Amino acid sequence: MSSNTYDHIVIGGGTAGCLLANRLSADPSRRVLLIEAGGRDDYLWINIPVGYLYCIGNPRTDWLYKTEPDAGLNGRSLRYPRGRVLGGCSSINGMIYMRGQARDYEQWATLTGAEHWRWDQCLPYFKRHEDHWKGENAFHAAPGFDPKGQRAGGEWRVEKQRLSWEILDAFAQAAQQAGVPATEDFNRGSNEGVGYFEVNQRSGFRWNSAKAFLRPAFARPNLQVWLGATVQRLLLEPQADGGLRAVGVEIIPEQGGEPVQARCTTEMVLTAGAIGTPAILQRSGLGPAQTLQALGINVQQDLPSVGANLQDHLQIRSVYQVSGVKTLNTMAHSLWGKAMMGLEYALKRSGPLSMAPSQLGAFTRSSPQQPHPNVQYHVQPLSLDAFGEPLHRFNAFTASVCNLNPSSRGRVDIASADPKAAPAIRPNYLSTAEDRQVAADSLRLTRRIVSQSALARYQPQEIKPGVQYQSDDDLARLAGDIGTTIFHPVGTCKMGRDDDPTAVVDAQLRFKSVAGLRIADASVMPLITSGNTNSPVLMLAEKAAEWMLQTPLARG
Template sequence: MNEYDYIIVGAGSAGCVLANRLSENPSNRVLLLEAGPEDKSIWMKIPAGATRVFAPGPTNWGYFTEPERHLRNRRVYWPRGRTLGGSSSINGMVYLRGHPEDYNEWARLGNTGWGWDDVMPYFKLSENQQHGESAMHGATGPLAVSDPAIDDEGSRLFIQSSVNAGLPFRRDLNDGVQEGVGRAQVTVRNGKRSSTSAAFLHPVRHRKNLHVVVEALVERVNVEGKRAKGVDYTKGGQRHTATARCEVILAGGVINSPQLLMLSGIGPAKHLQELGIQVQHDLCGVGANLQDHLYVYYIAECDKSISLNHQLAGARMYFQALKYFINRSGYLNIGAVQATAFPRVGLNADRPDVEISFRPMSLSISKKGAILLDKFPGINASCSLLRPRARGTIRLASPNPRDPARIHANYLDNAEDLHVMREGMRWIRKVFETRPLADFIQREVTPGALIKSDGEWENYIRDEAQSVYHPVGTCSMGADAKAVVDANLRVHGIAGLRVVDASVMPRVTSCNTNAPTIMIGEKGAAMILADQKAR
């Protein structure tokens, strides 16, 4: 019972896709190991419940970076899903694919088969599009993709003011023409989150050839003679060994996949030797190339008619909960973002370089990850840096698998990143001062009207910027000396071992990363099955 064809480590955004696709063939025995518990929390089903699973807890790893030198030595909070569905069970549910040049650049870096035209079929394969099938969308996949259920006045005003400020309106932000403003779709259907566990895993858990084990911490990949043979994991205080006849597939994400490789002796030799870990294969790129989207808030106090702060607080929250549980209506259907803009703000930018996310409420996030609505009627927009030049690392803290890895994001280590964020914030201010939205604004709360010069903006950004929770790149694919996997996601130098998750992205996508990660799961599964057929 401990021998399988495929062992998948991590039941997150890519892992659940892999488990579904690889177990479609009843002759394939598949083991899916997840460190966290089942995804049973009601807050993982309700769209607005994302705020309740955002803080560290049983289903959230709740990581923090090391002190970030260019952010006043602040430790930045990194929520990561630790449950079936991974981060797709706790995220803001935004469905965005990015710009075609994101993927064309991957291909130019030596990753044949990863251009925009190559990956599009895999986006469509997953998708169950509310508006039906088209040249750019699929309608028969497991993943529900829908328009936001709430059509609020504040978002309509923001979109119109963005258009009046010179940005074109876009009905579909996923059709390959990204620049513009519109309403991003979400992975929600009929008032319920469509995580990858809900969409891909739970419908097939009855398969006899699919074995799912939760609360199972994988401690190492067993390597013999440059080949992965299986894994060791603990569950309930007991150690287990599982062997893989075909492949071990890491889908633990941008932190846990490189951490597990290094714990298994695959990584930068000097770092492993310093920790007393026997080197199985010197692979310097493991844990390198870390990239993440950084964001900062703009908050305005406004006319009560366009803010939802009062609707989601106090006794009114109970009324909204009642509406939701009776007929799935009301504001508990709201996701993380209600309107999205992709302008160009940097010098000589040839495509959008910031993502502006509008919300008809205003809030603050504590240093420990708690989300609190403001007492006054407010709205906010955030500016996210889409293509950061900064690169960070993931490194082991110790040889103990239970010790969180050390995250060095290295945010804003260059003038270009800071310039783009500063100009993105100025773009938001311009839109908020443009009619019709301007007619409803009473005052700029954050950063405040006194912030005007370049230096004042930059100080504000260094004081307040936070992660958008889109880290990628620490097991980057490519053919260069620092690549960890090849274009087929096979780990360089170790047979029978792949990485299939967001860590393989050589460059971060110009958008939220969940939809691209699901695509990687689909394409990775197709590659694995094609190799199996060839054998």
């Protein structure tokens, strides 16, 4: 398209942005622009599942953020990966397909006053893009084929993992002995149970949102994609009623040169994620006035809620050394083991190279007093001191447990008007007594599972945090020492009722104080979902696309 004027501008080519670009451009009368700061998703290690090890911490695919030193983590700062590539975090994440719990969406409906956020009203939007290995049933969808033999719908592939581990099977049996029921499906509204995660892969390759949604739309003449394009700010114009309208964006090209503007006639949508979206808004003068003034940014609206309400899942990693069973630790330190892993993947697309970062999952209660499953396990047949460090040279497994519904709240604020400067990310982990108690209870629960007879033959020995720590205070402090993010930031531009002064968007994801602008990413979640957050973002994007397509075109 020769013009820089579009009906819709999608800001962020990640999980939600790729779906929205597909859905909006499916109407040939709508001119759509998708803007992504990163590049194409053609990097080898994006496609190979275990390649997340080479994508996180890599400037080709990751924004390389870090949190501010956190009191709840005893002063530590954490690496905070966010995807900087087509597909966004779906190009570097753990590939786990997880919707959360039905009660999550019932709470969203209560907080927004909108029935369309209830579980039974969200389920069809999960199914709308799903291509599930089990096929069609009450909870899942398969795409089928149209009369010409072409795939019809169902772009988001969900498959079984292509591996199993003796030590993980034993952990699952131990969890059942400790009272956690077995499950074959975490995605029916109640995810209580233990079993292997389903993953977003196709035939042993990572399946990201760029492959699923954007590639089928690339050839459409009404869709344009700008890569290497960092958004400096939104273009805002005053309206006759005294309000503001979003009418475009200002872009900083990766190759340098003068800023470029793109104009929007109908409606823009921010899909830059829980970190990127509030940063763009704040650079545009929409945020806490004191912060913006200190950075020399002209305040368009004083909105303290932009960047607030940050929630994340903090995982607490317990490591157990075992004997009499193989784990990835010793396989990866053997040349023969590496060769066999590579050969298995080359021939079968299975084995360790097809692994998601976590293979076995469990959802249960951290204590009998909890009314619903409030913790999630990610269990792995490996161990290391910290992400990015070498695997230990002894056989071991890691049982990571996270509080699904943390009461701690943080915030995100820009630290510079420069769009390429990292924002200040302050999660405030373990800042409430409730979260510290769940952390202590979770570590005790892990010990109870590992003490069951199903694991006894492997003689598990607690290496981390260590059996010498027993009291609530000890365990809560240790959680701060060993806890790390599981990469699920949400909530920094939350949706809510019209009379909620802390809500940034309304129940249809429209920016409450700026016309012509929606947000459709994890930042709008008022409460974090009870599980991995990638697929709930796709559901949000499906709803946003439907609402945007109902908006009449407004061309001069």
